[in-house]
Each structure stands twice: as C-alpha cells, then as structure tokens.
Amino acid sequence: MTKEFKYIIFHKPYGVLSQFTQESPQHITLKDYIDVPDVYPVGRLDWDSEGLMLLTNNGPLQHRLSNPRFGHQRTYWVQVERIPDPEAINKLCTGVEIQNYRTRPAQIRLFLEEPTVSERNPPIRVRKNIPTAWLEMTLTEGKNRQVRRMTAALGFPTLRLIRISIAHLQLKGLQPGEWRNLTQSEIKDLEKSRI
Structure with missing residues (x-):
C-alpha cells in the first residue's frame, strides 16, 4: 500500500x-x-x-x-527599530558577520509604507522617541535566529518577524x-x- x-x-x-x-x-x-x-x-x-x-x-x-545544501528561498517581513539607511540595506544584501559566520547574499527591500499585517498578541513594545521600519528579507539559508542576528548586528533590533513565503x-x-x-x-x- x-x-x-x-x-x-x-x-x-x-x-x-x-x-x-x-x-x-x-x-x-x-x-x-x-x-x-x-x-x-x-x-x-x-x-x-x-x-x-x-x-x-x-x-x-x-x-x-x-x-x-538545497538553499531554497524564504521571505520575511521584519519590523525593526530605527530606519535602516542605504548603507545598512547594502550590508544586509551582501552579507553580515554573525557569530563567526558571514551570511549569504540576500534580497532586501525597505517598505515605504507599513505592510498590512494582523495584530500581534501581545503587541510589540513601542518607544515614542524611536521610529520603526519594515523590511522584506529573502534568504536562502536558515541559521538559528539569523534574521534577528543580522538586523541586530547593524544596530536595528528586530521587533517583529513574520515569514510570508517558503x-x-x-x-x-x-x-x-x-x-x-x-x-x-x-x-x-x-x-x-x-x-
């Protein structure tokens, strides 16, 4: 059977x-x-x-x-503290050093407007004096907490992470x-x- x-x-x-x-x-x-x-x-x-x-x-x-080894694409919408400048976006695209490892090149896009997402329970912490931004990040690898480590390494801590495609x-x-x-x-x- x-x-x-x-x-x-x-x-x-x-x-x-x-x-x-x-x-x-x-x-x-x-x-x-x-x-x-x-x-x-x-x-x-x-x-x-x-x-x-x-x-x-x-x-x-x-x-x-x-x-x-099979490196398929995974795409995430990532809300970060502060607004990444072009230099930070370029570093995310070309690879970031995290835990003695350099990430593979990734596709990164900064949203000009906040994407439509469902409410989170509990909501993220909000700091009135620190703006936030949303990124779309497409990776071909999946190291442990990789997206969070990549954004944090450049000074943009991840507040919310949503995988939208595999x-x-x-x-x-x-x-x-x-x-x-x-x-x-x-x-x-x-x-x-x-x-």
Missing part, C-alpha cells in the same frame, strides 16, 4: 513552539492548533516569530527543505492560528521543484 502524503501550511502565531510536544504546561504548541496525525514541521520558526510553516509526512521532501508557498489568506491543506497545484510545484 502506497503511503498518502499530507501537506499543510499553517500561520504560526507569536508565542507558539514549532513542535507538537509540550515541554511544560504553560507552553502552547502546534497540537493546540493542528489535529492532523503524523505530520511534522519542515524546519522551524522560533516561538517569538510568526508566519508560514509547512508540515508534512513526506520524509524525503522534509529532508530536502531542511538541508541547507519558495512558491504563500501565507496569503491565512489568519494567525489557521491552517489548510496544500492545493494539488502547490503539491505538484513542491514535488517537482529543486528546493
């Missing part, structure tokens, strides 16, 4: 661990939102990050998406805490892609 693969995308809210196992009673996990058996997250988002997660029971695909998969249409099965065309694109 051939195993039927399952593919789910989930909009992970702030404060949720990217796992099904609860480490302590106060932790909120994926099991509080997703009641589909035998699916596992591909990669992770830190508990204080939000956005798109892919879950599947397709082991080879999970390996390919998690392995840094390769061709988009977060559009999902509110925090919602999930859906991938469409047949999304599954075909996922299986035939080299990500």
